[in-house]
Amino acid sequence: MAKKLPGEQGGAATWGSIRWSFHSLMALLITALMLAVTYLPRKAEMPSSNETSRVAPKYGRVGRARQEGECDLFSGRWVYDNVSYPLYKEKECQFISEMTCEKYGRKDLSYQNWRWQPHDCDLPRFNAIALLERLRNKRMVFVGDSLIRGQWVSMVCLMDSVIPSDSLKSRTYYHNASRVVFKAKEYNASIESYWAPLLVESNCDDPINHNASDPIVRVQAIEKHAQHWSDADILVFDNYLWWRRPQMKVLWGSFKSPDAIYKEVKMPRAYEMGMTTWSQWLEIHVNQSNTELFFVTMSPTHERAEDWGGFTGQNCYQETELITKEDYWGSGSNLAMMRVVETVINDLRARGVTIQVLNITQLSEYRKEAHPAIHRKQYRPLKEEQLANPMSYADCMHWCLPGVPDVWNELLYAHIFKNWVPKLESRVENK
Numbered sequence: 001m002a003k004k005l006p007g008e009q010g011g012a013a014t015w016g017s018i019r020w021s022f023h024s025l026m027a028l029l030i031t032a033l034m035l036a037v038t039y040l041p042r043k044a045e046m047p048s049s050n051e052t053s054r055v056a057p058k059y060g061r062v063g064r065a066r067q068e069g070e071c072d073l074f075s076g077r078w079v080y081d082n083v084s085y086p087l088y089k090e091k092e093c094q095f096i097s098e099m100t101c102e103k104y105g106r107k108d109l110s111y112q113n114w115r116w117q118p119h120d121c122d123l124p125r126f127n128a129i130a131l132l133e134r135l136r137n138k139r140m141v142f143v144g145d146s147l148i149r150g151q152w153v154s155m156v157c158l159m160d161s162v163i164p165s166d167s168l169k170s171r172t173y174y175h176n177a178s179r180v181v182f183k184a185k186e187y188n189a190s191i192e193s194y195w196a197p198l199l200v201e202s203n204c205d206d207p208i209n210h211n212a213s214d215p216i217v218r219v220q221a222i223e224k225h226a227q228h229w230s231d232a233d234i235l236v237f238d239n240y241l242w243w244r245r246p247q248m249k250v251l252w253g254s255f256k257s258p259d260a261i262y263k264e265v266k267m268p269r270a271y272e273m274g275m276t277t278w279s280q281w282l283e284i285h286v287n288q289s290n291t292e293l294f295f296v297t298m299s300p301t302h303e304r305a306e307d308w309g310g311f312t313g314q315n316c317y318q319e320t321e322l323i324t325k326e327d328y329w330g331s332g333s334n335l336a337m338m339r340v341v342e343t344v345i346n347d348l349r350a351r352g353v354t355i356q357v358l359n360i361t362q363l364s365e366y367r368k369e370a371h372p373a374i375h376r377k378q379y380r381p382l383k384e385e386q387l388a389n390p391m392s393y394a395d396c397m398h399w400c401l402p403g404v405p406d407v408w409n410e411l412l413y414a415h416i417f418k419n420w421v422p423k424l425e426s427r428v429e430n431k
């Protein structure tokens, strides 16, 4: 499955390395200043009454009681902003192969124009050059299912927009089985995606032949996957949708062994077993002094319109508006599984391993209009009865790009720079 992207052939321009490093240095300085500025708390900057009426403040949840000097980036609201968003254009990013909603005929493109506004501060502006500098000589790997693959695509689109695209020398891209690698060569920065839909080993691991209807999970085995990301510098995991079923067939032993034991295990117990295997792997194999760990919480689906007051039997098909209920949770999020994630991550923390949680679930809950529905690549020709009833094949699980996963990456970006920024802030303040 080695695939070459169009536009990788040919290409003459490579920039002189001296000019490059000068540019990079300037960019870094400018970013540093920008970050320092945007990170300052916005005490006085409440929306004017005009703005409030225009942006509908209910597209988000009410902030929790915050601690002194702390900003919960996940507590906020969606603000319509067609000036700064989208952060890149669908047509200009060749890495979006499936969720090109505009290309597949979606007419209402407002889903590209929403900015996430935390209540107590601003998100730092995404600066691709600064992130490339940060990733110099490093590997960042997104591990998990198609949702995290989507986040990887978004990240690569965000990065690629600053790399001269006519240059074969500036970047490479290759796809080998479960692994997809984007490399910004000037920076020797590798941004990868590794397909492991249940994180632990399963009969669904084949990137082409998913076996999704009858999963069998080898709940104590992860090494087969982990070897591909064991030396990464930044790891971003997700793990949810493939476990979202009443029970799971679990295998002890190996797939071919004659004395393997198979058992149906109920949820969320089976999920807890898988997450525990994963956490033990991290505890034993990850060196915390040079590895940063992230977990992206479940990506919500919008398959039941009655959740948000729509008609029973409908889904996200033809939705163009956000959900306006405050503190909204739909049936597409499984809170029992959220508890498992919390417990596993807290236990790890108690044992000295820190995983930063990108808690994107609720903020994405409001975005019922941002799924592809019928505007995406189809791998099989649609049947007549499907075409007669588009709702029956609407994808209310993945996300259009540009779109919601770009915001997840802005949150990831904010976390990656979090420890770096306060130092600069105090330097600015000292002047």
Ligand SMILES: *[C@@H]1O[C@H](CO)[C@@H](O)[C@H](O)[C@H]1NC(C)=O
Residues within 6 Å of the ligand: 049, 050
């Ligand atoms: C918007 O604000 C301006 C000044 O603050 C005020 O004059 C105007 O009436 C407001 N418009 C609306 C629609 O509230």
Ligand SMILES: *[C@@H]1O[C@H](CO)[C@@H](O)[C@H](O)[C@H]1NC(C)=O
Residues within 6 Å of the ligand: 082, 083
């Ligand atoms: C942004 O949205 C406003 C209000 O819907 C519209 O008047 C304006 O033309 C839009 N601007 C762009 C650049 O699309």
Ligand SMILES: *[C@@H]1O[C@H](CO)[C@@H](O)[C@H](O)[C@H]1NC(C)=O
Residues within 6 Å of the ligand: 137, 138, 139, 188, 189, 190
């Ligand atoms: C390039 O990056 C890789 C990590 O992706 C690292 O192992 C390697 O040492 C880097 N090369 C140089 C020359 O620094």
Ligand SMILES: *[C@@H]1O[C@H](CO)[C@@H](O)[C@H](O)[C@H]1NC(C)=O
Residues within 6 Å of the ligand: 176, 177
């Ligand atoms: C592709 O992956 C397979 C299995 O991990 C490996 O054996 C092979 O060397 C890889 N090929 C390339 C070109 O990297």
Ligand SMILES: *[C@@H]1O[C@H](CO)[C@@H](O)[C@H](O)[C@H]1NC(C)=O
Residues within 6 Å of the ligand: 202, 203, 204, 205, 206, 209, 211, 216
């Ligand atoms: C899919 O599942 C079937 C039945 O368990 C198994 O025979 C087959 O090898 C699986 N496919 C892959 C790619 O693991």
Ligand SMILES: *[C@@H]1O[C@H](CO)[C@@H](O)[C@H](O)[C@H]1NC(C)=O
Residues within 6 Å of the ligand: 287, 288, 289, 290
């Ligand atoms: C972890 O990484 C640091 C810095 O690279 C190194 O000094 C240390 O020996 C490593 N610890 C272990 C247990 O490998």
Ligand SMILES: *[C@@H]1O[C@H](CO)[C@@H](O)[C@H](O)[C@H]1NC(C)=O
Residues within 6 Å of the ligand: 297, 338, 341, 342, 357, 359, 361, 362
């Ligand atoms: C994520 O945030 C929600 C509130 O929106 C909270 O209930 C949940 O416990 C958080 N999850 C984790 C893993 O921290």
